[in-house]
Amino acid sequence: DSGVTQTPKHLITATGQRVTLRCSPRSGDLSVYWYQQSLDQGLQFLIQYYNGEERAKGNILERFSAQQFPDLHSELNLSSLELGDSALYFCASSVGLRVNEQFFGPGTRLTVL
Amino acid sequence: QKEVEQDPGPLSVPEGAIVSLNCTYSNSAFQYFMWYRQYSRKGPELLMYTYSSGNKEDGRFTAQVDKSSKYISLFIRDSQPSDSATYLCAMSLQSGGSNYKLTFGKGTLLTVNP
Numbered sequence: 001d002s003g004v005t006q007t008p009k010h011l012i013t014a015t016g017q018r019v020t021l022r023c024s025p026r027s028g029d030l031s032v033y034w035y036q037q038s039l040d041q042g043l044q045f046l047i048q049y050y051n052g053e054e055r056a057k058g059n060i061l062e063r064f065s066a067q068q069f070p071d072l073h074s075e076l077n078l079s080s081l082e083l084g085d086s087a088l089y090f091c092a093s094s095v096g097l098r099v100n101e102q103f104f105g106p107g108t109r110l111t112v113l
Numbered sequence: 114q115k116e117v118e119q120d121p122g123p124l125s126v127p128e129g130a131i132v133s134l135n136c137t138y139s140n141s142a143f144q145y146f147m148w149y150r151q152y153s154r155k156g157p158e159l160l161m162y163t164y165s166s167g168n169k170e171d172g173r174f175t176a177q178v179d180k181s182s183k184y185i186s187l188f189i190r191d192s193q194p195s196d197s198a199t200y201l202c203a204m205s206l207q208s209g210g211s212n213y214k215l216t217f218g219k220g221t222l223l224t225v226n227p
Contacts, residue, residue: 045215090156104156
């Protein structure tokens with residue numbers, strides 16, 4: 001158990017809908033990272049927050065947005081969902097900003113029908 | 114050309130075998146190299162972390178980086194059924210800062226048969 005929690009575990013929704021994925025980092029970790037994992041693309045970095053501020057952006061679609069709250073939990077919002085958004089979404093956290101210190105959560109499996 | 118290429122396998126070996134997992138990459142600016150293990154229905158967990166070229170050993174695991182060939186490897190000695198998982202390589206330009214992001218290979222599925 002990495003100490004990173006994600007809810008929900010599974011999410012099934014329809015095209016065009018909007019969903020929110022939630023992540024609680026390990027105690028004391030200030031950085032939160034979001035990743036998307038699909039069979040086609042593998043694990044892709046989406047976005048990073050550090051202590052409430054956006055720090056780095058990867059291949060995140062404009063339909064997707066994220067934020068980190070004062071209590072350091074983070075939410076990833078996915079809107080106007082398409083079939084191709086079906087994937088595993090992982091959150092990771094770290095104390096600082098170093099690449100070798102990321103601990104991954106168990107993921108949220110999103111299915112768009 | 115993808116930045117990071119990794120043979121998806123699947124790779125099936127008998128217990129006790131030496132396993133070799135590999136990735137190639139195209140961006141010569143990558144400096145940090147990592148191997149993650151991902152069990153089915155779980156998040157990735159960091160196994161090994163190497164900076165620049167050279168070898169690093171941790172128990173039954175050895176990571177090698179050859180920057181001149183843009184090639185990294187993970188060796189598993191005395192493989193166990195509990196090693197059965199997907200192994201992902203990952204790379205980064207920097208350790209931290211704004212250019213730190215991880216670029217992953219697609220992963221190799223390994224099965225170790227008892």
